[in-house]
Amino acid sequence: MAFSVLVIALIAAIVLPVILHLRTRGNNKPRPANLPPGSMGLPVIGQSLALLRAMRSNTADRWIQGRVARYGPVSKLSLFGTPTVLLTGPAANKFVFFSDDALAMKQPRSVAMILGERSISELAGDDLRRIRGALAEFLKPDMLRKYVGRIDGEVRRHLDESWAGRRAVTVMPLMKRLTFGIISSLLFGLAPGHVRDALAGDFARIAEGMWAIPVDLPFTAFRRSLRSSARARRLLEKITRETKARLERGEASRSSDLIACLLSLADERGAPLLSEEEIVDNAMVTLVAGNDTSSVLLTFMVRHLANDPDTLAAMVQEHEEVAGSKVDGEALTWEDLGKMKLTWRVALETLRLVPPLFGNFRRATKDVEFDGFTIPRGWQVFWVSSVTHMDASIFHEPAKFDPSRFKDGSPATAPPCSFVAFGGGPRICAGMEFARVETLVTMHYLVRRFRWKLCCKENTFVRDPMPSPLHGLPIELEHIGVASSLGKSAC
Numbered sequence: 001m002a003f004s005v006l007v008i009a010l011i012a013a014i015v016l017p018v019i020l021h022l023r024t025r026g027n028n029k030p031r032p033a034n035l036p037p038g039s040m041g042l043p044v045i046g047q048s049l050a051l052l053r054a055m056r057s058n059t060a061d062r063w064i065q066g067r068v069a070r071y072g073p074v075s076k077l078s079l080f081g082t083p084t085v086l087l088t089g090p091a092a093n094k095f096v097f098f099s100d101d102a103l104a105m106k107q108p109r110s111v112a113m114i115l116g117e118r119s120i121s122e123l124a125g126d127d128l129r130r131i132r133g134a135l136a137e138f139l140k141p142d143m144l145r146k147y148v149g150r151i152d153g154e155v156r157r158h159l160d161e162s163w164a165g166r167r168a169v170t171v172m173p174l175m176k177r178l179t180f181g182i183i184s185s186l187l188f189g190l191a192p193g194h195v196r197d198a199l200a201g202d203f204a205r206i207a208e209g210m211w212a213i214p215v216d217l218p219f220t221a222f223r224r225s226l227r228s229s230a231r232a233r234r235l236l237e238k239i240t241r242e243t244k245a246r247l248e249r250g251e252a253s254r255s256s257d258l259i260a261c262l263l264s265l266a267d268e269r270g271a272p273l274l275s276e277e278e279i280v281d282n283a284m285v286t287l288v289a290g291n292d293t294s295s296v297l298l299t300f301m302v303r304h305l306a307n308d309p310d311t312l313a314a315m316v317q318e319h320e321e322v323a324g325s326k327v328d329g330e331a332l333t334w335e336d337l338g339k340m341k342l343t344w345r346v347a348l349e350t351l352r353l354v355p356p357l358f359g360n361f362r363r364a365t366k367d368v369e370f371d372g373f374t375i376p377r378g379w380q381v382f383w384v385s386s387v388t389h390m391d392a393s394i395f396h397e398p399a400k401f402d403p404s405r406f407k408d409g410s411p412a413t414a415p416p417c418s419f420v421a422f423g424g425g426p427r428i429c430a431g432m433e434f435a436r437v438e439t440l441v442t443m444h445y446l447v448r449r450f451r452w453k454l455c456c457k458e459n460t461f462v463r464d465p466m467p468s469p470l471h472g473l474p475i476e477l478e479h480i481g482v483a484s485s486l487g488k489s490a491c
Contacts, residue, residue, distance in 0.1 A: 032367070032374040036085055038067070038075035046078025048213055055463035060358060061386045064088070068387070074371050077382075080108035080213060084361075084380040087370065088387040090394070093417035095370055096362055096383045097425035100124070103362035103381055105427070110214040110222060114206055114229045115288065116281030120430075124365065131282060134274055135430050138261040144433055145334035146255055147186055151441050152331040154182045157192075159445055163477065168455065171302050172472040175295040176204070182438055183290045187258040187283060188239050199235060202228040207292060210465070229284070236280045258283060290431055292466050294438050296356040297347060300461075301443065303473055304350060304401060306454045311346060311403065312447065318342050319444045332441055340440045345403035347439050351421035352389045352411075353401065354467050359384035360423075388418040451478040 041047045054063035064086070067075055073088045087096060096103060104124035112122050120131045137143070158178045163169055180200045184190040190199070209225025216223055243259045246252040254264040262282075265273035274282075305312045322336050362381040367374055375381060390398045394414050395405065405411050411419045422429040429435075455474040461467045 032376060034372065034374050035376075036074045036076045036373040037071040038077050038086075040076065040078045040083065044078075044081050045213065046081070046084075048078070048080050051079065052212075052465075055358065055465055058460060058462045060463055061390065064384050064387060074373050079380065079382060080110060082109070082380045083376075083378075084382050085373075085375045086382050086384070088384060090388055090415050090417045092370070093383060093388060093420050093424060096381060097417060097420075097423060097427050099362075099368070100128075100426055102364060102366055102368040104128075104365050105362060108210070108212075108214070108361065110212045110225075111210045113214055114210055114225050115284045116233075116277070118275070118278045119281040119285040121285055130273065131278060132430060134262055134265050135282060135286065137265060138258050139430050139434055141334075141433060143255065143261075144437055148334050148337065148437060148441065149331045150185060151182055151437060154178070154185060155442050155445055159449060163450065164479070166477055168474060168476050170472040170474045172295065172299045172468060175298045175302075176200075176291065178442065179295040179298070179438065180287075180291045183287055183294075185257075187287060187290075188236070189243070189252075189257040189259070190239075195235070199232060202232040203287060203291065206232065207288060207466070208464070210288075232284065233280060236283050237276070240276055240279055240283075258286065286431070289429075290434065293356040293431075294435050296354070296466050296468075297350060297435070297439060298442055299469065299473055300354045300467070301347060301350050301439075302446070302452065302475065303454070303459070303469055305346075305447075306452055306475065307459075308401065311401075312451075315343050315346060315443065316447050319448055322444065323448060332444060336444075337437060337440045340444070342403065343440055343443050344436060345406045347436075347443075348406045348419075348421070349401055349403045352395070352405070352419060353399075354461070355385040355389060355421045356466055357385060357421070358463055358465060383420075385420050388414075388420065391418075394418045449480055451480065452476060 039047075041050075051060065051063065054060040067077070067086060068088055073092060075086050077084050077086060087093075105121050105128065112119075115121070118131075120128065120135065123131055155178065158174075158181060162174050162177065177200065180203070181192065181196065184196055184199060190196045205221075205224050205228035207225075209221035209223075212220070212222040212225070214222060216226060240259055240263070243252060243257070244263050246256075247260060247263055252260045254261050259279060262274050262279045263272070267273050305315070318340060322332075322339050326332075326336075359382055362383075364375045364377050364379050364381060366377050369375075388394055392398050395411070395418075405413075417424050422432045452475040455476055456470050458470055461469040
């Protein structure tokens with residue numbers, strides 16, 4: 001029976017793209033004469049599988065550079081069932097980030113099907129500004145400073161439960177557990193327990209299928225993502241209803257968590273600013289974005305510091321100075337984070353070398369010109385972060401780790417829209433300050449309590465679609481002050 005289902009799935013995977021191509025071939029509008037150079041590849045599939053293979057073999061940068069070398073900085077291709085234009089370079093990044101009138105946010109169809117149609121990643125115009133403004137209410141510094149103590153408690157509890165007393169740990173899954181715990185607490189008020197753990201499992205499966213060909217077939221990551229999304233959505237809908245009731249009874253306030261904040265917002269007529277569908281869709285997106293990007297950043301900071309004792313020593317000194325102004329057990333404050341300038345520069349340089357987001361998509365809302373080429377209405381625009389991050393004409397010795405490149409949160413000498421780990425312009429990541437708080441609090445306790453070395457001699461990583469180090473980055477731990485009690489190496 002299982003074999004028969006597999007055969008049917010394989011036949012469908014081969015035949016369906018051909019049927020779709022034959023049905024739509026005669027309806028295609030005439031294409032402009034000045035399309036960018038390039039190849040569209042096979043119908044529907046296009047270059048999707050080639051890009052995904054390159055990401056999973058850690059050769060995606062080389063794959064993009066190969067297209068640039070062959071076709072130039074602007075080229076056409078087909079990704080995830082949609083005709084696409086690849087744009088590269090600072091001018092292209094600026095065009096993407098500052099062209100809201102012509103380029104709307106656009107994720108692959110698979111993302112919209114999994115995370116929802118009313119999220120910030122799918123909307124444009126007034127709807128986008130309304131949703132983004134609502135999320136900004138929760139993520140602005142005045143609100144975040146209230147949550148530093150809660151994040152501090154989550155980090156300390158996590159290190160006590162999952163790091164303390166161990167001779168070796170695997171960093172990536174632990175950082176995912178930590179960041180998921182932090183964000184699910186602040187977004188939904190979820191305490192540690194089986195509900196949080198089940199939701200974490202669902203979101204891990206959701207992430208596996210977001211960049212996939214959107215064909216719902218058995219045994220695929222896309223099918224697993226859809227099912228996990230449905231379970232997570234039901235839970236978030238339940239949490240939203242319960243939070244609404246608690247607000248009405250006066251048992252919750254606007255600052256309790258993200259759901260409470262969004263439910264509390266009203267327009268000028270006093271009507272709810274967001275529908276419950278919009279609250280759930282944007283909670284899904286916020287949880288995915290906040291969890292994956294922060295856990296990747298923290299993991300790769302640990303990875304780098306294992307082989308950079310000078311940077312680690314400078315960070316330890318910075319954090320000991322902060323700790324010296326506090327009594328034992330006192331939580332960090334917003335003001336303490338402002339003293340951790342070196343640590344944030346280390347984080348930014350880590351993001352330059354290993355950006356969590358390889359690239360992103362926009363959709364042309366009308367025919368638009370760039371660099372002498374036409375991008376037709378309805379086509380995707382794909383921009384890639386590593387092209388400028390690793391450009392020797394922008395960043396001197398781009399492969400070298402050098403936190404001094406950054407001053408006041410941006411590269412000191414690079415042209416605008418060159419460092420794009422958080423996007424740019426009106427589309428800059430709304431959660432950037434949240435990521436900064438999470439990162440600084442975590443590294444404060446990590447570098448003061450532990451030293452570590454890598455267990456794997458081969459220090460590589462792959463993308464699927466987020467970067468993931470080999471075997472999840474196993475490390476051998478040394479506990480500061482208690483190392484003698486841990487015995488011999490666990491690696």
